[in-house]
Each structure stands twice: as C-alpha cells, then as structure tokens.
Amino acid sequence: MQSRLTPGQTRWGEKRYHSLDWFLRNRFGEKVYRIALNGGMTCPNRDGHIGTGGCIFCSAMGSGDFAGDVLLPIRTQLENGKKELQSKRPVQSYIAYFQAFTNTYAPVEYLEKIFTEALGDPDVKALSVATRPDCLGDDVVGLLGRLNSIRPVWVELGLQTIHPATAQMIRRGYDLPVFDCAVRRLRRAGIDVIVHVILFLPGETEEDMLKTIDYLNRCDIQGIKLQLLHVLRGTDLADVYEREPFHVPDQDEYIRTLARCVSHLRPDIVIHRLTGDGPKDLLIAPLWTGAKRTVLNRFHQYMKENDIWQGKEYHG
Ligand code: SF4
Numbered sequence: 001m002q003s004r005l006t007p008g009q010t011r012w013g014e015k016r017y018h019s020l021d022w023f024l025r026n027r028f029g030e031k032v033y034r035i036a037l038n039g040g041m042t043c044p045n046r047d048g049h050i051g052t053g054g055c056i057f058c059s060a061m062g063s064g065d066f067a068g069d070v071l072l073p074i075r076t077q078l079e080n081g082k083k084e085l086q087s088k089r090p091v092q093s094y095i096a097y098f099q100a101f102t103n104t105y106a107p108v109e110y111l112e113k114i115f116t117e118a119l120g121d122p123d124v125k126a127l128s129v130a131t132r133p134d135c136l137g138d139d140v141v142g143l144l145g146r147l148n149s150i151r152p153v154w155v156e157l158g159l160q161t162i163h164p165a166t167a168q169m170i171r172r173g174y175d176l177p178v179f180d181c182a183v184r185r186l187r188r189a190g191i192d193v194i195v196h197v198i199l200f201l202p203g204e205t206e207e208d209m210l211k212t213i214d215y216l217n218r219c220d221i222q223g224i225k226l227q228l229l230h231v232l233r234g235t236d237l238a239d240v241y242e243r244e245p246f247h248v249p250d251q252d253e254y255i256r257t258l259a260r261c262v263s264h265l266r267p268d269i270v271i272h273r274l275t276g277d278g279p280k281d282l283l284i285a286p287l288w289t290g291a292k293r294t295v296l297n298r299f300h301q302y303m304k305e306n307d308i309w310q311g312k313e314y315h316g
Pocket of ligand 1: 043044045046053054055058059100101102132158
C-alpha cells in the first residue's frame with residue numbers, strides 16, 4: 001500500500017524539511033562536504049573595538065572549535081580537511097568554510113588572498129564565510145560579489161535573536177537594523193545569506209523564538225542554522241549558569257520547540273543545522289546534545305508521528 005505523501009515529502013525526498021543535503025545534491029549533483037578553515041582573524045566583540053568579553057556563549061576558539069589550524073596556510077588546511085574526510089568515505093567536492101571568529105574582520109587585500117586561495121582548489125564548489133553584519137564594508141561586499149561570479153559565495157550572519165533585551169544580555173554588540181541592512185547589501189551583490197539562530201536563550205519563551213522565525217521569513221535570506229544554546233566551559237555564560245542556573249530544555253522539549261520553529265519556517269529557506277555539535281570536552285549543558293545522531297533521529301520521528309513539515313504553519 002502506498003503511504004500518503006505530505007507536501008514536504010514530495011519536495012525534499014524522505015525528509016520533512018528543506019535539508020542542506022537535499023539542496024547540495026540538487027545544486028551540485030552530489031554530496032558536498034564542509035571543511036572548516038581558520039583565516040586567523042579575531043572579532044571586534046573581543047578585541048575591544050566593540051567589546052572585550054565577546055558574546056556571552058562564545059568559546060575561546062571564537063565558535064570555531066572544529067576549524068583548521070590557524071598556523072597553517074589555507075591550502076594546507078584544505079588538504080588536511082580533505083584527507084580526514086576521505087579517510088572515512090569517498091568524497092570529492094567541498095565547501096571552504098571560514099568558521100572561526102569574524103571572517104571579514106581584516107583588510108580586504110588579506111581577505112582576497114585567503115578566499116582566492118580557497119577557491120583556487122577546483123574541488124571547492126562554494127565558499128562560506130561566517131561573520132558579523134557590522135563587519136561588511138562596501139569593499140568587502142564588493143570582493144564577495146566578485147568571488148561569487150567565480151563560485152557560489154555564502155555569508156553566514158550570527159543573529160541569534162531579534163529581541164533587543166536578549167541581544168543585550170548575550171552582548172551581541174549590534175542592533176537589528178544593522179542585520180537588516182547587511183542582508184539587503186549582500187543580496188544586492190547576489191550573495192546567499194545564512195542566518196544563525198540560537199534557541200532557548202535565557203529568558204526567551206517559545207513565542208519569542210517563533211517571533212524570530214517569523215521575522216526571518218520576511219527577510220531575503222536563503223538559509224538558516226538553528227542551534228540549541230550550549231553552555232561551554234570557560235565562557236561567561238558558564239559563570240552565569242553556575243551562579244544562577246537558567247532553564248535548559250530536555251531533549252523532548254527541544255524537539256517539540258524545534259519542530260514548531262520548522263513548521264513556521266518559510267519552505268524555500270534551506271536548513272543548514274538543526275542542533276549544535278559543540279566540543280564535548282567543553283560542554284557543561286545540556287549534555288544530551290552530545291548524541292547528535294540520536295537527537296536528529298528523534299526529531300525526524302517526531303515530525304513524522306505528528307505529521308509536521310517545514311512551512312506547514314507558514315502562511316506567507
Ligand atoms: S561575534 Fe562570533 S566570534 Fe565574535 S564574540 Fe560573538 S560569537 Fe564569538
């Protein structure tokens with residue numbers, strides 16, 4: 001007997017959401033793997049330009065705990081990343097992912113050098129650059145636009161939340177209009193924008209999180225990374241958590257809220273991440289996130305059991 005297909009299933013294979021895997025296979029005709037690189041930059045929220053402490057949740061590695069060795073040239077970091085991936089599976093196509101710290105926080109000449117070095121590798125199918133919306137001068141956007149005509153360039157912006165009180169609490173260091181403006185300028189340059197959102201930031205309700213999703217639905221963005229807040233050793237967030245433990249969801253609560261967020265999300269937005277995979281040796285809470293595969297399996301099962309798909313509750 002043939003089972004009933006939901007709109008999500010007909011659109012995205014067996015997944016009920018617009019997965020990165022589905023998107024990459026359609027765009028490049030094969031599975032493409034990310035190699036995390038370290039361009040050796042810092043962050044204005046750490047070096048005193050905007051702040052010194054950084055975002056409250058940010059680890060000493062600038063949220064790039066799996067990125068390559070900063071002491072090595074980009075070409076070598078890429079080769080090392082390839083070797084590691086190839087030792088596990090047959091792989092031939094990659095995304096050069098500049099992950100650690102703020103990857104446009106340097107003179108444009110330097111950025112051109114490292115990004116061109118990455119794109120010089122014919123196996124690199126796309127360049128992905130994680131940065132802050134307040135670190136995108138016209139010269140940088142111009143460079144990214146030019147590189148985008150060679151190979152696709154994606155920019156990842158760490159928004160985390162649209163709510164000003166939470167943004168202040170996490171010390172994000174810029175206001176929402178700065179994000180809006182960066183999205184518009186990147187889109188004018190033809191660059192795809194991926195937005196990082198953190199779920200269960202202290203003090204935020206599920207309705208607050210859904211408001212962030214609804215806001216992003218109205219922005220011209222192409223991808224999203226959803227991530228549960230991780231309390232990592234050595235961060236200021238860890239001190240806050242120790243002094244005054246805030247609510248951290250268990251796996252069932254996270255999956256319920258995540259499913260609601262996905263059901264509200266515009267269907268064309270590609271989901272790059274559904275849960276975090278922070279460094280296990282630094283993770284203080286929630287410890288259950290360490291078993292990422294289990295969390296994802298449980299999420300897929302929950303979506304199926306409750307007949308939920310991406311965009312089910314999105315009404316334009
Ligand atoms: S902007 Fe990114 S690198 Fe800078 S402090 Fe915040 S999370 Fe860390």
